[in-house]
Amino acid sequence: MGTILMGACQSSGEGENFSYSVEKFADLEILRYRVPGFEQLTLQQKKLVYYLAQAAIEGRDVLFDQQGQHNLAIRRTLEAIYCNYAGDATAADYKNLVVYLKRVWFSSGIHHHYATDKLMPDFSQAYFTEVVKSLDPSLLPLRDGQTVDSLLATIVPVMFDPNVDAKRVNLAEGQDMIATSANNFYSNLTQNEAENFYNQLKKTASPTPVSYGLNSRLVKKDGKVAEEVWRVGGLYSEAIEKIVYWLEKAALVAESEGQKKVIEALVKFYRTGNLEDFDEYSILWTTDTARVDFINGFIETYGDPLGFKGSWESMVNFKDVEATKRTEIISSNAQWFEDNSPVDKRFKKEEVKGVSAKVITAAMLGGDCYPATPIGINLPNANWIRTLHGSKSVTIENITDAYDKAAQGNGFAREFYWSQSEVELMNTYGFTTSNLHTDLHECLGHGSGKLTPGVSQGALKAYGSAVEEARADLFGLYYIADPKMVELGLLPNDHAYKAEYIKFMTNGLLTQLVRIAPGSSLEESHMRNRQLIARWALEKGAPENVVELKKKNGKTYVVINDYGKLRTLFGLLLAEIQRIRSEGDYANARSIVETYGVKVDTDLHNEVLARYKKLDIAPYKGFVNPVYDIVTDESGEIADIKVSYTEGYAEQMLRYSKDHSWVY
Numbered sequence: 001m002g003t004i005l006m007g008a009c010q011s012s013g014e015g016e017n018f019s020y021s022v023e024k025f026a027d028l029e030i031l032r033y034r035v036p037g038f039e040q041l042t043l044q045q046k047k048l049v050y051y052l053a054q055a056a057i058e059g060r061d062v063l064f065d066q067q068g069q070h071n072l073a074i075r076r077t078l079e080a081i082y083c084n085y086a087g088d089a090t091a092a093d094y095k096n097l098v099v100y101l102k103r104v105w106f107s108s109g110i111h112h113h114y115a116t117d118k119l120m121p122d123f124s125q126a127y128f129t130e131v132v133k134s135l136d137p138s139l140l141p142l143r144d145g146q147t148v149d150s151l152l153a154t155i156v157p158v159m160f161d162p163n164v165d166a167k168r169v170n171l172a173e174g175q176d177m178i179a180t181s182a183n184n185f186y187s188n189l190t191q192n193e194a195e196n197f198y199n200q201l202k203k204t205a206s207p208t209p210v211s212y213g214l215n216s217r218l219v220k221k222d223g224k225v226a227e228e229v230w231r232v233g234g235l236y237s238e239a240i241e242k243i244v245y246w247l248e249k250a251a252l253v254a255e256s257e258g259q260k261k262v263i264e265a266l267v268k269f270y271r272t273g274n275l276e277d278f279d280e281y282s283i284l285w286t287t288d289t290a291r292v293d294f295i296n297g298f299i300e301t302y303g304d305p306l307g308f309k310g311s312w313e314s315m316v317n318f319k320d321v322e323a324t325k326r327t328e329i330i331s332s333n334a335q336w337f338e339d340n341s342p343v344d345k346r347f348k349k350e351e352v353k354g355v356s357a358k359v360i361t362a363a364m365l366g367g368d369c370y371p372a373t374p375i376g377i378n379l380p381n382a383n384w385i386r387t388l389h390g391s392k393s394v395t396i397e398n399i400t401d402a403y404d405k406a407a408q409g410n411g412f413a414r415e416f417y418w419s420q421s422e423v424e425l426m427n428t429y430g431f432t433t434s435n436l437h438t439d440l441h442e443c444l445g446h447g448s449g450k451l452t453p454g455v456s457q458g459a460l461k462a463y464g465s466a467v468e469e470a471r472a473d474l475f476g477l478y479y480i481a482d483p484k485m486v487e488l489g490l491l492p493n494d495h496a497y498k499a500e501y502i503k504f505m506t507n508g509l510l511t512q513l514v515r516i517a518p519g520s521s522l523e524e525s526h527m528r529n530r531q532l533i534a535r536w537a538l539e540k541g542a543p544e545n546v547v548e549l550k551k552k553n554g555k556t557y558v559v560i561n562d563y564g565k566l567r568t569l570f571g572l573l574l575a576e577i578q579r580i581r582s583e584g585d586y587a588n589a590r591s592i593v594e595t596y597g598v599k600v601d602t603d604l605h606n607e608v609l610a611r612y613k614k615l616d617i618a619p620y621k622g623f624v625n626p627v628y629d630i631v632t633d634e635s636g637e638i639a640d641i642k643v644s645y646t647e648g649y650a651e652q653m654l655r656y657s658k659d660h661s662w663v664y
């Protein structure tokens with residue numbers, strides 16, 4: 001379910017003459033991805049990609065606004081400076097302001113896209129105020145009747161005061177997660193009020209419950225709690241109308257009647273805002289098999305500490321037919337994997353339905369998939385749809401390929417792996433095993449297992465995401481070492497899997513820590529999940545020295561002494577994690593996540609940060625999109641669509657802000 005993100009650890013790969021790297025700033029590197037195979041699509045498919053790609057950009061502002069009510073005013077003010085400021089562009093303050101703007105673009109707001117804490121500007125409040133005041137007020141995003149001073153009075157504390165809107169998603173225990181989270185999903189109410197509102201709705205038990213709260217902002221006005229629905233005619237109407245406009249064009253060039261129905265169902269949902277329409281769309285989408293495919297909507301709920309609200313995202317893609325043979329092998333054996341997993345029989349699916357898996361080529365990223373993007377996606381998220389209709393699972397190989405190519409020769413492997421033999425394992429098999437682990441995570445992991453009757457999907461509350469990700473990762477880790485992989489032709493031999501084990505354990509115990517600031521603990525669910533698995537295995541394997549943290553020249557390394565026993569440990573943990581999930585065992589979910597997945601070893605963290613800093617690698621990466629241009633014939637008809645890869649980062653962001661900005 002949900003998305004899988006790239007770990008901090010990347011292996012190296014073959015080089016070639018395409019510039020993957022666009023630019024680097026702060027803790028970020030902007031890359032480019034290619035769209036191999038686009039030229040070979042039919043003209044109709046190209047048009048379909050084009051229209052869906054347009055729809056993918058139109059919702060960009062929605063995400064900015066969802067992630068903080070002042071994000072758009074801040075972005076637009078910064079853009080006005082960037083495009084119009086006549087003062088000294090070589091001053092350190094100015095340069096730092098540009099970096100800040102680039103980070104705001106990257107995060108779709110003023111909070112770190114991953115850590116969710118506020119990005120603190122490296123320029124002074126006085127400088128910012130002065131620069132804003134030097135601009136012609138007509139360039140600024142002033143609301144009706146708003147003065148420059150009142151704009152500044154609104155955004156300056158939000159930008160500069162570390163105590164205002166400090167965190168976008170606060171998952172800290174014992175605090176009001178709504179009041180302390182800066183996202184814009186709730187207004188003027190407490191966590192209790194929000195939870196009561198949705199508990200009340202959920203009371204009528206339905207075998208096909210809608211995803212309550214997914215497409216609305218919850219507000220309290222005059223003592224009454226109500227939803228402002230994101231739909232045509234509702235909140236974000238103008239942006240949604242644009243999305244609908246392009247979707248309707250896309251429907252006309254759909255590859256099949258089935259796909260046309262999918263697009264029409266989504267349009268219907270955007271018009272009505274009715275969550276039953278969303279489920280209907282999701283079911284049609286899940287079973288559609290057209291080559292060109294897309295996600296467009298309010299999908300993932302990671303941005304809401306209560307897990308109700310869907311962040312707007314889009315991704316347009318088409319199937320990589322050759323590489324999909326791999327995932328087809330996996331999904332056609334899904335029942336075998338389910339039957340043979342180390343999970344208790346009570347928690348297994350008797351019949352694994354419709355695990356549809358494919359390798360895709362991303363053609364356009366939007367909203368919450370842009371510029372930082374997942375490398376795998378498994379949807380829909382509604383559990384009952386997954387049970388009754390299956391799910392669609394994808395590995396995005398042109399993205400993993402770009403990561404891999406961009407990382408070649410960056411010194412990472414040499415710095416963090418114990419010996420040459422680990423480095424060689426990574427070089428030889430790392431790309432293959434990493435993709436395979438993603439396939440297993442998405443195609444099988446999230447699709448496996450079942451909930452005990454009566455257990456609700458949200459029973460694990462704030463620990464649900466980390467447990468769910470752990471379940472999927474463990475499923476992949478357990479099976480990647482299975483002889484079945486070689487038998488099915490997915491791995492070349494019985495030791496290639498070790499590359500994934502060394503990568504996963506090193507990432508979970510050491511290298512993913514480069515993504516968080518000194519003194520922080522882990523909050524993001526995928527990071528919690530990885531450390532949970534790695535620390536648990538380290539501890540449980542200690543009596544037999546299965547895995548150890550070994551020192552050499554003052555540096556810590558992960559050494560796996562017994563790969564077979566490590567696999568057994570992964571199997572044991574998978575069984576326990578599945579039990580927790582199936583039974584909705586909140587107490588144990590909380591205990592296992594808090595014990596292994598949250599706290600960070602300070603000394604180790606500092607050491608890893610220092611070593612990583614020397615390598616000068618950006619811990620986070622994102623992508624600029626390609627540009628699609630229409631070629632028309634003499635009669636003005638579309639004759640072809642050309643893809644190009646030359647647009648820069650700021651150039652693209654400014655173009656999107658200028659041409660695709662529909663939230664005010």
Ligand code: ZN
Pocket residue numbers: 001002003004441446468469472
């Ligand atoms: Zn996942």
